Amino acid sequence: MQALYAQLLVGLINGSFYALLSLGLAIIFGMLNIINFAHGALYMMGAFCAYFLLSVGGLSYWWALVLAPIVVGLFGILLERTMLQRLAGLDHLYGLLLTFGIALILQGVFQNYFGSSGLPYAIPDLLTGGVNLGFMYLPIYRGWVVIFSLAVCVATWFVIERTKFGAYLRAATENPTLVRAFGINVPRMIALTYGLGVGLAALAGVLSAPINQVRPLMGADLIIVVFAVVVIGGMGSIMGSIITGFTLGVIEGLTKYLYPEASNTVVFVLMVLVLLVKPTGLTGRAA
Amino acid sequence: MTTLTTNSIANSKPTAPVRDEIRTFIILTALLVAVPISGLYPFFVMNALCLALFACAFNLLIGYGGLLSFGHAVFLGTAGYITAHALKVWTVSPELGIVLGVAASTALGVVTGLVAIRRQGIYFSMITLALSQLVYFIYLEAPFTHGEDGIQGVPQGKLFAFIDLTNPIVLYYVVLAVFLAGFFLIYRSINSPFGEVLKSIRENEPRAISLGYKTDHYKLLAFILSAGLAGLAGAMKVFVAQNASLTDVYWTMSGEVVLITLLGGLGTVFGPVVGAFIIAAMQEYLASFGQWVLVIQGTIFVICVLTFRRGIVGEVAHYFKMSL
Numbered sequence: 001m002q003a004l005y006a007q008l009l010v011g012l013i014n015g016s017f018y019a020l021l022s023l024g025l026a027i028i029f030g031m032l033n034i035i036n037f038a039h040g041a042l043y044m045m046g047a048f049c050a051y052f053l054l055s056v057g058g059l060s061y062w063w064a065l066v067l068a069p070i071v072v073g074l075f076g077i078l079l080e081r082t083m084l085q086r087l088a089g090l091d092h093l094y095g096l097l098l099t100f101g102i103a104l105i106l107q108g109v110f111q112n113y114f115g116s117s118g119l120p121y122a123i124p125d126l127l128t129g130g131v132n133l134g135f136m137y138l139p140i141y142r143g144w145v146v147i148f149s150l151a152v153c154v155a156t157w158f159v160i161e162r163t164k165f166g167a168y169l170r171a172a173t174e175n176p177t178l179v180r181a182f183g184i185n186v187p188r189m190i191a192l193t194y195g196l197g198v199g200l201a202a203l204a205g206v207l208s209a210p211i212n213q214v215r216p217l218m219g220a221d222l223i224i225v226v227f228a229v230v231v232i233g234g235m236g237s238i239m240g241s242i243i244t245g246f247t248l249g250v251i252e253g254l255t256k257y258l259y260p261e262a263s264n265t266v267v268f269v270l271m272v273l274v275l276l277v278k279p280t281g282l283t284g285r286a287a
Numbered sequence: 288m289t290t291l292t293t294n295s296i297a298n299s300k301p302t303a304p305v306r307d308e309i310r311t312f313i314i315l316t317a318l319l320v321a322v323p324i325s326g327l328y329p330f331f332v333m334n335a336l337c338l339a340l341f342a343c344a345f346n347l348l349i350g351y352g353g354l355l356s357f358g359h360a361v362f363l364g365t366a367g368y369i370t371a372h373a374l375k376v377w378t379v380s381p382e383l384g385i386v387l388g389v390a391a392s393t394a395l396g397v398v399t400g401l402v403a404i405r406r407q408g409i410y411f412s413m414i415t416l417a418l419s420q421l422v423y424f425i426y427l428e429a430p431f432t433h434g435e436d437g438i439q440g441v442p443q444g445k446l447f448a449f450i451d452l453t454n455p456i457v458l459y460y461v462v463l464a465v466f467l468a469g470f471f472l473i474y475r476s477i478n479s480p481f482g483e484v485l486k487s488i489r490e491n492e493p494r495a496i497s498l499g500y501k502t503d504h505y506k507l508l509a510f511i512l513s514a515g516l517a518g519l520a521g522a523m524k525v526f527v528a529q530n531a532s533l534t535d536v537y538w539t540m541s542g543e544v545v546l547i548t549l550l551g552g553l554g555t556v557f558g559p560v561v562g563a564f565i566i567a568a569m570q571e572y573l574a575s576f577g578q579w580v581l582v583i584q585g586t587i588f589v590i591c592v593l594t595f596r597r598g599i600v601g602e603v604a605h606y607f608k609m610s611l
Contacts (some may be wrong), residue, residue, distance in 0.1 A: 083609050086593055092409045093355045094592050099586025108581030228417040268421035272402050279405040
């Protein structure tokens with residue numbers, strides 16, 4: 001049973017990353033009509049940002065948690081202003097191709113300077129150790145990742161569904177021209193949205209740094225799984241993305257315990273099944 | 288929404304396109320036939336021809352059907368693995384090896400096509416990418432692929448028991464013949480009634496449906512044809528490289544074929560060939576730059592998408608008002 005709980009915990013952690021990343025993808029897609037292929041590379045940049053802040057600036061994990069999403073978010077805004085913006089009105093697929101190119105550049109540059117092996121990032125002092133819950137041993141850091149990610153997801157949901165900014169955002173997703181006619185600066189909002197989505201990816205990167213090590217290709221394979229998660233969940237609903245992300249993480253963890261050989265493929269197999277039964281995805285609208 | 292390919296606008300004179308294309312095709316064939324006497328390294332050209340056939344097969348989907356498959360490497364790699372395994376372990380003849388490889392990728396095309404065409408646009412791309420990753424993980428663990436090592440030292444043998452494929456010049460002409468056959472098949476397909484329906488789906492699928500076309504059937508058929516031809520390229524690649532490895536099924540390879548076609552010109556007849564030769568040359572001469580090749584490829588992607596979406600051949604064709 002110990003092994004089962006341990007794998008479930010790993011699943012929850014992976015689920016946190018799936019949720020944070022697919023949430024960002026969904027927000028960006030809603031506003032920009034772009035599937036951000038660079039999301040995995042920006043997640044990696046978040047982790048590297050944390051690494052640099054510690055090794056060069058001497059700033060702790062807690063600073064990284066705040067600063068990395070801001071730095072990467074600003075970088076995202078720069079990308080949006082200089083490149084993505086020019087794709088407005090073109091086929092969605094060009095956005096995919098452009099961001100794929102950006103991902104190749106970012107990963108290539110980091111790989112060139114840091115190789116393919118991982119750089120270690122220590123767990124902050126406050127979160128080291130673990131507690132015995134009776135039925136399992138819980139490393140505090142891992143528990144923290146799950147709870148913190150959940151909190152960030154819920155906060156993002158709250159911002160988008162319950163605040164004025166979120167209302168503008170949802171309105172601009174539905175009809176940007178009309179929202180612009182009301183005097184709201186839609187292009188700035190698009191840039192901010194991209195920054196927000198990318199910041200969430202960077203945050204996931206910081207969270208994952210102490211667990212998965214900091215590697216240039218840490219986001220390359222992950223993003224493909226997240227694409228499958230997005231296909232399964234559909235991009236129509238924020239809460240849908242969060243729930244699908246966590247659920248698939250747990251299912252993956254469960255598979256690792258029951259039939260380890262399939263743990264890499266289970267999400268893709270589920271995607272096929274969902275497509276056969278309900279092609280629009282579990283929460284999605286027809287695209 | 289604008290259509291994906293800016294190369295899709297028809298030319299002024301209705302008979303001119305075919306004439307331009309056939310003329311170019313004859314020049315291309317003559318150049319390729321002359322390669323062995325030109326002193327160019329034949330293995331480089333053979334490798335480029337395999338890539339070119341792969342890219343032409345991919346272009347059939349994206350350029351004429353408007354379907355961006357982001358997992359096309361899986362068909363190249365599947366045929367490669369099956370052909371290599373058949374030649375090395377079952378010691379079948381080369382022609383049977385090729386048939387088995389192509390059959391395998393065609394069958395895989397049927398299965399993935401049935402799943403992927405259930406969604407359109409961007410979702411189609413994500414689904415094909417995810418499916419290719421699924422197949423990649425299967426090959427990673429399957430014993431017959433030998434995991435990271437791949438299938439090495441595949442014997443080339445004698446085609447139809449008398450054409451000696453171990454001779455580079457002979458092999459070159461066999462690869463060239465297969466490439467030209469595949470290229471011609473694609474050319475015929477896009478100019479057939481089937482191709483016309485495919486283009487109408489790219490331009491406006493709901494309208495094609497309202498005209499009574501079962502668009503899913505057309506898309507599936509295009510997908511299977513494309514998968515089979517990508518498989519043919521993969522099978523030929525085995526004879527050239529004498530191995531089959533995981534690189535050919537990985538997403539980087541899928542990205543590469545997208546790059547080749549984008550650079551050459553989406554939806555142009557000759558674009559994928561030009562793109563394949565450029566990318567193959569880049570890999571040949573820039574190999575010493577290591578990871579910078581990835582950066583260069585990424586940069587080409589960005590430049591192509593931002594500044595010349597017609598691609599090289601598309602721009603030339605547009606400038607001279609020709610169809611290429």
